[in-house]
Amino acid sequence: MATLTTVPTDRPAPSGSRPLQGFRHLSAEQVEAFGGELDALRERVMNDLGERDARYIRRIVRIQRRCELAGRALLFGGILPPAWLAGTTLLSLSKILENMEIGHNVMHGQYDFLRDPALDSTTYEWDNTCPAAQWRHSHNYVHHTFTNIVGKDRDVGYGILRMAEEQPWSPADLGNPAYALLLALLFQWGVAVHDLEVEKVRSGEKSREQALASLREIWEKSRKQVWKDYIVFPALAGPLFLPVLLGNATANLARNVWAFTVIFCGHFPDGSVFFTDDGGEHETRGHWYLRQLLGSANIEGGPLLHLMTGNLSHQIEHHLFPDLPAYRYAELAVEVRALCERYGLPYNSGSLATQFGSVVRRILALALPSRRRAIAAPPIAA
Secondary structure, rough: OOOEEOOOOOOOOOOOOOOHHHOHHHHOOHHHHHHHHHHHHHHHHHOOOHHHHHHHHHHHHHHHHHHHHHHHHHHHHOOHHHHHHHHHHHHHHHHHHHHHHHHHHHHHHOOHHHHHHHOOOOOOOOOOOOOHHHHHHHHHHHHHOOOEEEEOOOOOOOOOOOOOOOOOOHHHHHHHHHHHHHHHHHHHHHHHHHHHHHHHHHHHOOOOOOOOHHHHHHHHHHHHHHHHHHHHHHHHOOHHHHHHHHHHHHHHHHHHHHHHHHHHHHHOOOOOOOEOOOOOOOHHHHHHHHHHHHOOEEOOHHHHHHHHHOOOHHHHHHHHOOOOHHHHHHHHHHHHHHHHHHOOOOOOOEEEEHHHHHHHHHHHOOOOOOOOOOOEOOOOOO
């Protein structure tokens, strides 16, 4: 079982840490009752899945493909600035939709019930340098199983950033802001090498042979992506090779920065809770739900924002119900928030500007040595 960490009471909690008083009031029975109500919500939606969901995702796929086709066509007229700008914008939109609303959600198994080979989580391959199979391991299994447990959830800092007080500080962390900027600009490449688990190779937990096999898969996938975006399509434009190359690079950059922003706002703003592993072998379903809730945050906005984030603007609902179609999260959020109020639990939600601002402050603050030592707290419920 994971345990929460807290701070001495004689000073304010640093950004992202939360004393236990806000949720230690729950008994073991109440934690399991909370989990049971969330199970009931999930079961209700699962029983309602059908044609409505099929129409939604297939419509999004059509929109994404049309945006890509129109964007690439307009880029071939890229000698005219309006055509280049429109083409780059549409191609960026296409890549964001494919990454966030289609690829991410399909590979979570949200549409497996359709039995559509094009939307099968086990075979879908996205427009990204990271091999889908590796992403499913590092994200679906590691991140969603060990959410915000420092030392187990490798998404806490992606192996290069210090994002929690519970992570030991070293002089290399002075580069936190620069590392974050580099990761944002090259996010698909950061995701691509994430499952290499270099630190495990160094410690001997993972063999060099396993790492080399993963590296070969990354090479094959990234080579195809580079060939497609930076050689084939620019070459097809003939004399407009450079404008098309620049348009493709800009679209990939826009997708990278947007994905970084959405993911970091959903995991690292003020109020996010991190955990230490107390060595327990198991945690109950109720405790797992509680950890997902406390380690996630939502971004408030309208339908367009939710669409462009792949509905990961409802990160809380996504972590509670990762295999439910994401466009349903807005409906579920109303009930989840009410449930949190009834149990006296925090529900971390704020505007994009608010959440991102607090993420930036965290990155800057954690570049410096910690002012306090994390103290392991008792389990959430005895």
